[in-house]
Amino acid sequence: MSDVLVSARGLEVHFPVRSGGALRRTAGVLRAVDGVDLDIHRGETLGLVGESGCGKSTLGNALLRLVEPTGGRVTFDGTDVTGLGRRALRDLRRRAGMVFQDPFASLDPRRTVAQTVAEPLEVHGLRSGRRERAARVGELLELVGLDPAVAGRYPHEFSGGQRQRVGIARALAGEPDFLVCDEAIASLDVSVQAQVLNLLRRLQRKLGLTLLFISHDLSAVRHISDRIAVMYLGRVVEVGPASAVGAEPQMPYTQALLSAVPVPHPALERSRQRIVLRGDVPSPADVPSGCRFRTRCPHAFEPCPGVDPALQPVGAAPGHVAACHLHGVVGGPVEREGTVASAR
């Protein structure tokens, strides 16, 4: 049994961009996910960060085949997910779930908490009989820190944090191995964010879950993740152990992202230097040639416009990779003074 649970190779999700008008001609493609290579290890929490619109949600959805990939491959526990038939796909849905961002939108307002949490049980025929199902719903509610007595209530009777717990209970009902949490705490109150984050961490340990924790909140990601992946314009541009990516980011984009996070220490905070990136994020419908970050990179040099850099080992920590020409030239590693070293 390999220790990689979910793996993406050259994964692409391109959306057709339609021009207005009656003919609905395809005017171009929007490269929401554009050649992602990523391995998620069994039992780990992988944080996925990046600016809004860089394709985090689309990647998470494509891994679960909630969005059809237009290219590349996703394997889940050794099986290729892209060609699954109906039954196999349903089984994947049991083994891999999702927690959504907005707990006010992700629960059907016309169904009770019990009905919502029991849905995966019914769909997959897990616990037959009303009694067993009700008992299991109670267990699940307890697991996420809710009183089983609330099972008969409707979503609008709950606060955001409580609703998100219901959403987590639903996602756990099928006893999944893998959970994608897409901005699962972003729309909650600050105090509640911490509670839900800790709940996720506790559940992950207790149930041995593998988590993909998508967020643009770097502090939360550093708090919960074993490893961090950084995404830019549809591509994963740096992956590594959370400590290494957090302390010694190797890709200029990651450095800029991290420099924007306040440090909870007055002296350090005063010495923190913000790297402000020039310009706007290019449109995913018009991705720059070569390195897609070059248009905003403070260190861009000759090879950047011509060659698309691949992920390669960087830094001291094992398993730390980045896609950047500063870490070697085309075809082999090379030293370049005054680049990464000074940026560190």
Place this chain on the structure above:
Amino acid sequence: MTVPAQKAPEAGAPASLRPARPRWRETLGLLVRNPTAAVAGLVLLAIVLVAVFDEALAPSGPNEIAVEDRLRPPSWAHPFGTDDLGRDILSRVVLGAAVSLRVGFLAVGIALVVGSVIGLLAGFYGRWVDDVLMRVMDVLFAFPAVLLAIAVLAVRGPGPGNTALAIGIVYVPIFARVTRASVLGVREEVYVRASRSVGASDWRLLTRHVLPNAAPPIIVQTSISLAFAVLAEAALSFLGLGTQPPDPSWGLMLAEGRGFIDLAWWLAFFPGMAIFVTVLCFNLLGDGLRDVLDPRQRTLMAGGGR
């Protein structure tokens, strides 16, 4: 622990400040608090009861001819008067309720089932399913309604069943459009995606999540269409295509009474009033339901506004 502040403030608002979602008992409660709709509902209930128990309630048979009692104005013996054949108009209005409402309910039932299924499939699946189904609906809708109904009746012959079928076919595109529009909104809801993410089949999504949440506009449309169907039945009977004499139907009685309008006004007046009151009540109920089933309206009303 450092979880920095970055959230949408309104998302953390207490549940009570969010629009409450429609639920059955709540809906009924709010409807009762809307006096117009409540009265309309009660009147309709009375009319339906009259239609159901028509034979027991009618003072005499609908076709009992009494030549000596021809064209009597309203009196204690004949509260609505008698017609040119001496038949009791009250009895005929009561028995006509059964015919008019049966045709109305049957017609709207056909339109509701067929139209909603078409709208549901078109809205949910989109793409070519949507294109094909809705183009067919457009064609159907492009025909003038009465002409289409007349064509159906010409092919299948007159009679209450065929009248209902004709009106039903005419209303199918309306239900298809209303349903589709509502489904287009619901389809994109996160809870539908969430349900799919745990493995729910299309059938389950459609029946457990999409349809229940898309229902309010369809319910309102049903109520309003019932009003129009009663009118349409009257119109078709008036044209001689619907209910055939001597059976009583409000529309037919109106048509027959027309010739006596300056001689004996009551012949046309009472069936006309029956149509008017029924149509008005269905419309008022529809408007009331529209308000009550709209989540924003609901919060306003529940919050003491209006």
